[in-house]
Amino acid sequence: xxxxxxxxxxxxxxxxxxxxxxxxxxxxxxxxxxxxxxxxxxxxxxxxxxxxxxxxxxxxxxxxxxxxxxxxxxxxxxxxxxxxxxxxxxxxxxxxxxxxxxxxxxxxxxxxxxxxxxxxxxxxxxxxxxxxxxxxxxxxxxxxxxxxxxxxxxxxxxxxxxxxxxxxxxxxxxxxxxxxxxxxxxxxxxxxxxxxxxxxxxxxxxxxxxxxxxxxxxxx
Amino acid sequence: xxxxxxxxxxxxxxxxxxxxxxxxxxxxxxxxxxxxxxxxxxxxxxxxxxxxxxxxxxxxxxxxxxxxxxxxxxxxxxxxxxxxxxxxxxxxxxxxxxxxxxxxxxxxxxxxxxxxxxxxxxxxxxxxxxxxxxxxxxxxxxxxxxxxxxxxxxxxxxxxxxxxxxxxxxxxxxxxxxxxxxxxxxxxxxxxxxxxxxxxxxxxxxxxxxxxxxxxxxxxx
Numbered sequence: 306x307x308x309x310x311x312x313x314x315x316x317x318x319x320x321x322x323x324x325x326x327x328x329x330x331x332x333x334x335x336x337x338x339x340x341x342x343x344x345x346x347x348x349x350x351x352x353x354x355x356x357x358x359x360x361x362x363x364x365x366x367x368x369x370x371x372x373x374x375x376x377x378x379x380x381x382x383x384x385x386x387x388x389x390x391x392x393x394x395x396x397x398x399x400x401x402x403x404x405x406x407x408x409x410x411x412x413x414x415x416x417x418x419x420x421x422x423x424x425x426x427x428x429x430x431x432x433x434x435x436x437x438x439x440x441x442x443x444x445x446x447x448x449x450x451x452x453x454x455x456x457x458x459x460x461x462x463x464x465x466x467x468x469x470x471x472x473x474x475x476x477x478x479x480x481x482x483x484x485x486x487x488x489x490x491x492x493x494x495x496x497x498x499x500x501x502x503x504x505x506x507x508x509x510x511x512x513x514x515x516x517x518x519x520x521x522x523x524x525x
Numbered sequence: 526x527x528x529x530x531x532x533x534x535x536x537x538x539x540x541x542x543x544x545x546x547x548x549x550x551x552x553x554x555x556x557x558x559x560x561x562x563x564x565x566x567x568x569x570x571x572x573x574x575x576x577x578x579x580x581x582x583x584x585x586x587x588x589x590x591x592x593x594x595x596x597x598x599x600x601x602x603x604x605x606x607x608x609x610x611x612x613x614x615x616x617x618x619x620x621x622x623x624x625x626x627x628x629x630x631x632x633x634x635x636x637x638x639x640x641x642x643x644x645x646x647x648x649x650x651x652x653x654x655x656x657x658x659x660x661x662x663x664x665x666x667x668x669x670x671x672x673x674x675x676x677x678x679x680x681x682x683x684x685x686x687x688x689x690x691x692x693x694x695x696x697x698x699x700x701x702x703x704x705x706x707x708x709x710x711x712x713x714x715x716x717x718x719x720x721x722x723x724x725x726x727x728x729x730x731x732x733x734x735x736x737x738x739x740x741x742x743x744x745x746x
Contacts, residue, residue, distance in 0.1 A: 308605070365722070365726070366718070366722055368679070368725070369679065369683075369721060369722035369724075369725030369726060370683070370718045370721050370722050370725075371683040371684070371685075371686035371687075371697070371721055372683070372686075373686045373687060373689070373697060374686060374697065374700075374714055374717055374718045374721060375718070377700075377710065377714045378711065378714050378715060378718060381710040381711040381714060382711050385528070385711050459589070462591075463590075463591040463592070464591070465591075466591045466593040466594060467593060467687070469593075470690065477591070477593060477594065490597070490601040491598065491601050491602060491605055494594060494597055494598045494601065495598075497594055498590045498594050498595075498598065501589065501590050501591055501594060502586065502589045502590055505588075505589035505590075506585065506589045509588075509589070
């Protein structure tokens with residue numbers, strides 16, 4: 306058997322369409338995941354030990370469980386709860402939940418790095434707990450966490466092929482559909498790998514640039 | 526809404542058998558990845574441009590392509606060259622190749638975290654490059670390495686779940702098989718999630734114990 310690179314080029318337009326879907330799913334789960342991460346960090350503000358305990362348990366469980374399993378759990382819990390959602394939505398939620406645990410830890414680290422004086426200043430100006438967190442601490446913490454969060458985004462992109470396991474059509478499944486008809490798995494998978502490489506490589510290099518900019522801004 | 530966990534407990538032995546396979550795969554693949562990762566780290570910190578370039582390209586390619594895509598490529602590349610390998614072998618090899626890049630990056634960062642003067646003093650004391658690395662630089666990078674290597678090991682064990690897609694009979698595959706018998710996927714996958722979590726939890730604890738033992742004996746201030 307011979308390797309024909311022309312096949313890779315031939316299927317590229319179809320794969321790029323799949324890549325667009327992959328990016329949509331990644332962006333949707335990233336947005337939802339970061340919102341969840343901020344909400345999780347709100348739990349840590351509470352004096353209630355049960356809420357802080359929930360944070361610890363949630364983060365530990367999600368970080369200790371494979372993404373595939375989370376995807377299956379979100380997919381199969383729907384009929385049990387009698388909720389009718391498409392596999393794409395269930396999968397996006399699963400990826401968001403997975404990201405939320407990692408992003409919450411990044412945010413927690415960034416929040417811990419904000420000088421205590423900032424919170425005290427906000428409180429002495431008369432801001433309540435939540436507004437001083439939302440208006441003073443969070444914006445500063447978010448700037449610090451942008452580079453690691455961008456890195457986390459590449460992990461989201463890299464876990465989207467798992468959505469193909471619950472029948473969601475994205476880049477990986479598009480590839481599988483193509484090579485199940487043209488019987489050229491290697492050429493097609495090379496195309497899939499190339500697209501993933503370009504997306505993630507660009508994004509991780511961009512994260513490095515942003516990190517430099519953030520460092521410069523913070524050291525000023 | 527109805528959950529029935531009793532049926533899952535009936536099939537627990539099958540799941541535990543799958544867990545055993547997962548652990549076997551991970552031990553073999555990750556031990557290999559540890560050694561190869563060290564080689565990659567030494568290449569990335571070497572003075573030779575060629576070695577550095579090869580290691581950098583390797584790490585960049587592996588780290589920027591999803592593991593599932595890599596596993597599928599290995600699965601189809603073997604017959605392409607007329608070689609017949611079991612799914613198990615392909616699974617172990619692909620996890621090893623994947624892990625090498627991640628471990629290599631961590632070790633490189635660990636080497637770079639040690640002050641350069643330590644390396645230079647090693648050379649000045651008459652040690653060769655590799656001996657300085659092995660005896661002076663690497664032992665001092667351990668405090669940096671332990672937490673990051675632990676996190677990486679946990680995520681590599683989690684990635685091993687993807688091997689179920691090429692029919693490796695590990696924990697996730699066992700779960701799918703049991704689901705096919707009991708028709709209670711949610712309960713089964715929840716049980717499996719707990720099993721994976723226990724493994725991650727155990728790794729984290731074992732690693733922190735090893736870390737404190739190593740720090741007690743190896744680090745000389």
